[in-house]
Amino acid sequence: MKEDSPLNQEYKNGENRLPLSRREFLEAVGGGILIFFSCGDATAQERRPPGYQALPADFNAFLRVGADGRVTCFTGKIEMGQGIITSLGQILADELNVSLDAVDMVMGDTDLCPWDMGTFGSRTTRFFGPPLREAAAEARAILIQLASEHLQLDEKQLTVKEGVVVDKNNSQNRVTYADLAKGKSIEKHLPKKPPLKEVSEFSIVGRPALRKDALAKVTGKAQYAGDIRVPAMLHARILRPPVHGAKLKSVDTSALQEDKEVKIVQERDLIAVLHLYPDVAEQALSKIKAQFDLPEAKVNPKTIFKHLLDVAPEGEVVTEGGNVDEGEKAARETFEATYLNQYVAHATIETHTALAKIDKDRVTVWASTQRPFGAKEEVAQALGIPPQKVRIITPFVGGGFGGKSQNAQAVEAARLAKLTGKPVQVARSRQEEFFYDTFRPAAVVKIRSGVSEANQIVFWNFDVYFGGPRGAEQFYNIPHHRELSHGPYTGLPGAHPFGTGPWRAPGSNTNTFARESQIDMMAAKMGMDPLEVRLKNLSDQRMIGVLKAAAEKFGWGTSPSPSGRGFGLACATDVGAYVATMAEVEVDQESGKVRVKRIVCAQDMGLAINPEGARLQMEGSLMMGLGYTLTEEVRFDGGRIIDRNFDTYEIPRFSWLPKIETVLIENSGFPPAGGGEPPIVCTGGVIANAIFDATGVRLFELPMTPERIKNALVEMKAKKA
Amino acid sequence: MFEAIKFKLNGRPTQLTVDGERRLLWVLRSDFGLTGTKYGCGEGICGACTVLINQSAIRSCQLPVREIKGKEVITIEGLARDGKLHPLQKAFLDHDALQCGFCTSGMILSAYSLLVKKPTPTESDIIEGMNDNLCRCGAHLRIVRAIQSAAEEMRGGRKG
Numbered sequence: 001m002k003e004d005s006p007l008n009q010e011y012k013n014g015e016n017r018l019p020l021s022r023r024e025f026l027e028a029v030g031g032g033i034l035i036f037f038s039c040g041d042a043t044a045q046e047r048r049p050p051g052y053q054a055l056p057a058d059f060n061a062f063l064r065v066g067a068d069g070r071v072t073c074f075t076g077k078i079e080m081g082q083g084i085i086t087s088l089g090q091i092l093a094d095e096l097n098v099s100l101d102a103v104d105m106v107m108g109d110t111d112l113c114p115w116d117m118g119t120f121g122s123r124t125t126r127f128f129g130p131p132l133r134e135a136a137a138e139a140r141a142i143l144i145q146l147a148s149e150h151l152q153l154d155e156k157q158l159t160v161k162e163g164v165v166v167d168k169n170n171s172q173n174r175v176t177y178a179d180l181a182k183g184k185s186i187e188k189h190l191p192k193k194p195p196l197k198e199v200s201e202f203s204i205v206g207r208p209a210l211r212k213d214a215l216a217k218v219t220g221k222a223q224y225a226g227d228i229r230v231p232a233m234l235h236a237r238i239l240r241p242p243v244h245g246a247k248l249k250s251v252d253t254s255a256l257q258e259d260k261e262v263k264i265v266q267e268r269d270l271i272a273v274l275h276l277y278p279d280v281a282e283q284a285l286s287k288i289k290a291q292f293d294l295p296e297a298k299v300n301p302k303t304i305f306k307h308l309l310d311v312a313p314e315g316e317v318v319t320e321g322g323n324v325d326e327g328e329k330a331a332r333e334t335f336e337a338t339y340l341n342q343y344v345a346h347a348t349i350e351t352h353t354a355l356a357k358i359d360k361d362r363v364t365v366w367a368s369t370q371r372p373f374g375a376k377e378e379v380a381q382a383l384g385i386p387p388q389k390v391r392i393i394t395p396f397v398g399g400g401f402g403g404k405s406q407n408a409q410a411v412e413a414a415r416l417a418k419l420t421g422k423p424v425q426v427a428r429s430r431q432e433e434f435f436y437d438t439f440r441p442a443a444v445v446k447i448r449s450g451v452s453e454a455n456q457i458v459f460w461n462f463d464v465y466f467g468g469p470r471g472a473e474q475f476y477n478i479p480h481h482r483e484l485s486h487g488p489y490t491g492l493p494g495a496h497p498f499g500t501g502p503w504r505a506p507g508s509n510t511n512t513f514a515r516e517s518q519i520d521m522m523a524a525k526m527g528m529d530p531l532e533v534r535l536k537n538l539s540d541q542r543m544i545g546v547l548k549a550a551a552e553k554f555g556w557g558t559s560p561s562p563s564g565r566g567f568g569l570a571c572a573t574d575v576g577a578y579v580a581t582m583a584e585v586e587v588d589q590e591s592g593k594v595r596v597k598r599i600v601c602a603q604d605m606g607l608a609i610n611p612e613g614a615r616l617q618m619e620g621s622l623m624m625g626l627g628y629t630l631t632e633e634v635r636f637d638g639g640r641i642i643d644r645n646f647d648t649y650e651i652p653r654f655s656w657l658p659k660i661e662t663v664l665i666e667n668s669g670f671p672p673a674g675g676g677e678p679p680i681v682c683t684g685g686v687i688a689n690a691i692f693d694a695t696g697v698r699l700f701e702l703p704m705t706p707e708r709i710k711n712a713l714v715e716m717k718a719k720k721a
Numbered sequence: 722m723f724e725a726i727k728f729k730l731n732g733r734p735t736q737l738t739v740d741g742e743r744r745l746l747w748v749l750r751s752d753f754g755l756t757g758t759k760y761g762c763g764e765g766i767c768g769a770c771t772v773l774i775n776q777s778a779i780r781s782c783q784l785p786v787r788e789i790k791g792k793e794v795i796t797i798e799g800l801a802r803d804g805k806l807h808p809l810q811k812a813f814l815d816h817d818a819l820q821c822g823f824c825t826s827g828m829i830l831s832a833y834s835l836l837v838k839k840p841t842p843t844e845s846d847i848i849e850g851m852n853d854n855l856c857r858c859g860a861h862l863r864i865v866r867a868i869q870s871a872a873e874e875m876r877g878g879r880k881g
Binding site: 222 | 746751752754756758764800813815826829847848851853863
C-alpha cells in the first residue's frame with residue numbers, strides 16, 4: 001500500500017496491547033515523573049468494583065511529566081463535545097506552568113486509564129478539576145526540588161515559566177522539565193494537599209482557550225468509533241424486531257445461501273449478516289425473511305400519562321419543610337395544576353457504534369460510549385471472560401447527552417467478533433438508533449400551591465411521577481413545602497413500553513418546566529410581575545444575582561403577564577450552578593407556531609475554568625432545549641416507535657436561531673460547578689411563560705407544538721365567549 | 722453491476738471498479754478509508770455525509786457512485802491544500818464553531834458550496850443555505866459567525 005493511502009494511517013489502530021501488569025503498564029506509559037491522585041467524587045469511589053483494577057486502588061487518575069517535556073493526563077473521562085479535553089488541559093497547564101500545547105490527554109482507554117464511573121452529570125470539572133490541580137501542583141513541587149538539586153540553588157530562588165525552571169537572579173541558570181524528567185522514574189501518590197495557586201495567579205484557567213480537538217475535527221482527521229479500521233474487519237447488520245417486546249417466530253435466510261461474500265451468523269437472539277462493506281451487509285439483511293409475534297399495544301401518547309399515574313409507586317421525599325396542611329390553611333388562594341412531558345430522544349448525530357477485535361484471549365473494543373468501564377464489564381460478562389481480558393478504547397464521541405450510557409452495540413460487536421473470528425463493526429442505523437434509544441421518559445408533575453394575603457407563597461405540594469427527583473428540590477422561601485418523587489427516570493417494570501434513561505440534566509427539565517410555570521401562573525393571578533414574585537420569594541443571593549443579571553441584559557422592565565410583549569422568564573439551580581433565562585417570543589395565533597426571537601441566559605457556575613467553553617455549552621444547551629420545548633416528541637403505539645428519523649422527529653435547526661446572549665457571573669470564590677447541563681433546564685418553563693405573556697394561554701404539556709398551542713387558543717376563546 | 726469509474730478525488734485522478742449502484746458515502750468510507758465523511762441518517766436529511774461534487778454540496782449517502790463519473794469529488798480531507806487550512810476550516814477553528822464535531826465536515830462543505838454560489842451572503846442567506854444541516858450540540862450561532870468571517874476573508878483574495 002502506498003504511503004499516502006489513507007488506509008495506511010488507519011491500520012495503526014489495529015495494534016493491540018498485551019495484558020498489562022503494573023510493571024508493563026508503567027513501561028507502556030513511559031518513564032518520567034508520575035503523580036497518582038484520587039478524584040474527590042465520593043460516589044465514584046464507592047461504586048468501584050472491589051479489587052477490579054490491577055492498578056493501585058487509591059487513585060483514579062494520574063499525570064505524567066515525560067522525558068520529552070510533555071505532560072500527559074490519563075483519565076477514564078471521555079470527550080463527546082463538552083470540551084473537557086481543553087478545560088482539563090487548562091487546569092493542568094496552569095498549575096504546572098507549561099503551555100496548553102504541551103499537554104496531552106489520554107481519555108477513556110481502560111488499559112491506560114484508571115477506573116472511572118463515566119462521563120455524565122456535569123461531574124468532570126466539579127469533581128475532577130480540584131484533584132487534578134493538586135496533582136499538578138505536586139508535580140511542580142517535585143520538579144522544582146529536582147531543579148534545586150540540579151542547579152545547586154535554593155528552591156526559593158527558582159521560578160518556572162513554560163516548563164523551564166529559571167534562577168530568578170540569573171536567567172542563564174536554567175533547566176527544562178524535560179531534562180529533569182529524563183532517566184527518572186519517580187512515582188508519587190498525592191499526599192496532603194500541596195499549596196495551590198491563587199485564582200489571581202492563573203494565566204490559562206479562566207481565559208478563553210481554543211479547543212484542543214478543533215484542528216482534528218475541521219480536517220476530518222478526528223476519529224470516532226466508526227472510523228477505526230483494522231485489517232479484515234467485517235461490518236455487521238443485525239436483524240431487529242419491528243416492535244419492542246416482539247418475539248421471533250421464524251426466520252428464513254435462504255435468499256442469501258448463494259451469496260458467498262456474505263456471512264450469516266445466528267446465536268440465540270442474535271442474527272446478523274456480515275460483509276466487508278456496511279452497505280452490502282445492509283442490502284443482504286433486507287433479503288432475510290423473518291416473522292415475529294407482536295405484543296398488543298397497551299399505551300400511546302394520549303393514554304401514557306394516566307398509565308404512569310396508575311403504576312407509580314409511593315413518593316420518596318426529595319425535600320420538605322414545615323407542614324403543608326398547615327400551610328394550606330394559611331393560604332388565601334390555592335392553585336392546582338398537572339404538567340406533562342412526552343418522550344424525547346437523544347438524537348446524537350453519531351449513532352451507537354463499536355468495533356471489536358479478538359487476539360487469542362484478549363478483546364479490544366473501540367466504542368462510542370460515556371461509560372468505557374461499564375462497557376468493559378458488559379463485554380466481559382457477555383463473553384464469559386474476566387474483565388481484565390477486555391480493553392475498551394474510546395475515540396471521540398459524536399454527542400452523548402446521557403444516551404451513550406448503555407453499551408449494547410459494544411456487546412454485539414464483541415459477540416460477533418467471537419462467532420466469526422474476525423474483527424466486527426456494529427454501527428446502528430438511524431432507525432435502530434431511534435428504536436433502541438433510552439428516551440427521556442414521559443412524565444407527570446402535579447403541583448398544589450398557595451399564597452397568603454401578603455402575596456407570599458405559603459405552601460407547595462409537588463409530586464413528580466417517573467421524571468426523577470433532580471430539579472424538584474425547593475429553593476424558593478416557602479415555609480411549608482414537600483417535594484416527592486414517584487419512580488425513577490429509568491422507569492420500573494411495566495411503566496414504559498421501551499427503554500428510558502438519563503437525558504441531559506435528567507429530571508431537571510421536567511421539574512423546572514412545572515415549577516416555573518406554576519410560579520408564573522400564581523404571579524399572573526396575583527397581578528404581579530414574574531420577576532418581582534420570584535425576588536419576593538427568594539433569599540439565596542446567587543439566585544437573586546443571576547435573575548438580576550439576566551433582567552439587566554434582557555431589559556426586562558416590569559409588567560404583570562400577560563403583557564402581550566411575549567416575555568418569559570425561568571430560573572433554576574442544577575449541579576451547583578445557578579441559571580436564569582429570559583426569552584421573547586412571537587406566536588402566530590393562526591398556525592400556533594412559535595418563533596423565539598431572543599434568549600438571555602445568566603449563569604453563576606463559580607470559578608469558570610474555560611469561560612469560552614462555558615459559553616459554548618450555554619449556547620448549545622439553549623438551542624438544544626428549544627427542541628424538547630417546541631417540537632421533540634417520540635410518537636409511539638405500544639412498543640412501536642413511529643418517529644425513526646429526522647424527517648418527522650424535528651430537532652432545532654439554523655432557522656430557529658434566536659438572538660442568544662449569555663452572561664457569566666464572575667464568582668471565582670466558589671468552586672467550579674457543572675456547566676454542560678444547567679443552561680438547558682429552563683427552556684421549557686421560559687418559553688411556556690413567554691407564550692402565556694404573548695397570548696394569555698398557558699400550555700401544560702411539552703413539547704408545545706403548533707397544534708397544542710392552536711388547540712389551547714381555541715379553548716381559551718371558547719371559554720371567554 | 723460492476724463498472725469502471727474514473728473521477729477526480731481530492732485533486733487526484735482516480736479509478737475504481739465497483740458496483741455503480743453503491744452509495745458514494747460507503748465507497749468513500751470503506752474503499753478509500755476517507756472517514757471524515759460521516760453517516761448520520763442515511764436518508765439525506767441531516768447533512769453529515771455532505772461532499773463536494775464539482776464544487777456543489779451533495780448528500781453522499783443518497784448518491785449512486787456511478788454518478789460521479791468524470792466529476793471532481795472533494796471530501797473534508799481534501800479541503801486543506803499544501804498543509805494550509807481552507808479559510809472555512811480556519812474560521813470554524815477560530816470561532817469554536819463545533820462541539821462533538823460529528824456534523825462538522827458536512828457543515829464546512831455545505832458552507833463551501835454556499836459561498837461558491839453566494840460569495841457575499843447575508844445572515845439570512847447563511848441560515849437558509851445551512852438550514853438542512855443538522856447539529857445536535859447547538860453550535861449554530863458560532864457556525865453562522867464562522868461562515869460570515871470566512872466569506873470576508875475569501876473576498877479579500879486570500880483563498881486557501
